[in-house]
Amino acid sequence: MRLYSHYCPSGFSNCYILGTDLPDAPPSEMAPPHREVSLQREALSPREASLPREAIIIDPGEMDVNILNLIEDSDYTLKGVLITHDHPHHVKGLATIMRIYTAGIYSINPVIRDHRTTLVRDGDVVNIGSFRIEVISIPGHSADSAVFKIGWLLFTGDVLTAGLVGSTVSSYASATQASALRSKILSLPGDDYIILPGHGPPSSLEAERRLNLDLNSFDQRKNHHQLLDLETTI
Numbered sequence: 001m002r003l004y005s006h007y008c009p010s011g012f013s014n015c016y017i018l019g020t021d022l023p024d025a026p027p028s029e030m031a032p033p034h035r036e037v038s039l040q041r042e043a044l045s046p047r048e049a050s051l052p053r054e055a056i057i058i059d060p061g062e063m064d065v066n067i068l069n070l071i072e073d074s075d076y077t078l079k080g081v082l083i084t085h086d087h088p089h090h091v092k093g094l095a096t097i098m099r100i101y102t103a104g105i106y107s108i109n110p111v112i113r114d115h116r117t118t119l120v121r122d123g124d125v126v127n128i129g130s131f132r133i134e135v136i137s138i139p140g141h142s143a144d145s146a147v148f149k150i151g152w153l154l155f156t157g158d159v160l161t162a163g164l165v166g167s168t169v170s171s172y173a174s175a176t177q178a179s180a181l182r183s184k185i186l187s188l189p190g191d192d193y194i195i196l197p198g199h200g201p202p203s204s205l206e207a208e209r210r211l212n213l214d215l216n217s218f219d220q221r222k223n224h225h226q227l228l229d230l231e232t233t234i
Contacts, residue, residue, distance in 0.1 A: 001151065004070060005196075008061035011089025013198050016155060017067065019055040019076050020130050054129040056080045057103075058148065058155045059198055063093030068100070079129035083107040083117070084157025085145040090198055104128070108137060109144040120146070136184050140177020141166030147185060152192045154205070160185065161197035162207075165214040178215060186215075 002021040005014055055076035060067075071078055078101045083091060086109045094113050097103070105117040106126060120126060122137035134149040138159040145166065148155040158166040160181060168174040186209050193205035208215070 060093035063096035
């Protein structure tokens with residue numbers, strides 16, 4: 001796979017394009033704001049080498065000429081658009097994409113910006129072209145917040161960024177989000193996962209387990225309240 005990260009200045013957000021990495025793909029000549037990372041770990045088999053070039057987009061905060069040129073110059077067929085949650089800074093480019101391409105939209109929300117989506121739910125495994133996507137629901141920041149797990153990549157939207165978690169409107173939503181993150185994301189086996197958030201720099205699952213300030217602060221407050229409850233009972 002080949003990962004392209006596109007910075008969307010209007011919303012200070014990240015848009016990701018994930019494409020198949022084929023041996024005859026042209027070298028990248030992208031100018032900023034793109035960053036490109038090759039995620040190929042093994043040589044492609046003859047079968048894989050014969051497959052068409054395919055791509056998916058995660059959280060199109062904008063759709064500009066840079067993204068369009070990337071898709072067209074790489075001869076990618078856009079197979080799908082993944083939406084981690086329906087907030088403007090992550091979906092503003094959707095209308096333009098749907099005017100150009102016929103890719104399906106995948107979200108926990110059934111309708112986004114008047115576009116019907118392919119509805120996904122927690123625990124679903126979706127195959128879009130060459131991509132196998134696992135859906136992990138993490139409510140709290142929004143009711144439709146999802147993390148998309150593709151191989152060792154975790155596209156986390158706003159629920160988990162480097163050192164922080166998503167903003168919430170109530171203590172209940174905060175507790176729900178923290179619990180889901182711990183049970184579904186931080187509990188994943190192994191330390192190789194890469195966190196690709198909707199805002200800010202990438203991180204690693206290992207780093208967030210040890211250093212995430214919001215999760216550590218939440219745990220400290222929770223332990224403090226449990227201690228107070230115990231003292232009151234005694």
